[in-house]
Amino acid sequence: CxxxxxxxxxxxxxxxxxxxxxxxxxxxxxxxxxxxxxxxxxxxxKPSIPHTADWFRYIHHNDSNLDVMKLNSNWVYFQAVNPFNIDTWKGDLSRFKSRNGKLTIY
Structure with a gap:
């Protein structure tokens, strides 16, 4: 239980x-x-993927001593910051769908 x-x-x-x-x-x-x-x-x-922890330390916060375990989960903020315009996924597949596109994910 x-x-x-x-x-x-x-x-x-x-x-x-x-x-x-x-x-x-x-x-x-x-x-x-x-x-x-x-x-x-x-x-x-625990932060088991070092690249993710380093992303928050060096890119988002510019603080090599940042304890990533104490970050809040303010995903709206993290999404809005978009450092270096790295967010390449805009989430809109409507044009693809309108052309009868087929997407295979493996």
Whole structure:
């Protein structure tokens, strides 16, 4: 049996992420995505992907001593900053769809 906080954490992980306007930013994690590698990388509560931690340290905050574990999850801010205009995904496939484009994701 899961305790209340544990159940809440699982519901959060297995829920999609939406921005304040209700647009989908990131799909949910799939049930059974808890393999050993994914568990260490995503669910441990520790920064296990050094590139991501360094991105926040050096690009977003310009602070080599930044403790990324103390960052809040203000994704609206992080998305809006868009350093070096790196956000190449604009999320609009309407032109592609209107031309009957087919997208295969593997």
């Amino acid at each position: 899961l305790l209340g906080e544990q159940a809440k954490a699982i519901r959060t992980i297995l829920s999609p992420l939406y921005n304040p306007e209700g647009e989908l930013w990131f799909p949910r994690q799939h049930p059974s995505s808890e393999d050993a590698v994914t568990l260490r990388a995503m669910y441990s509560g």
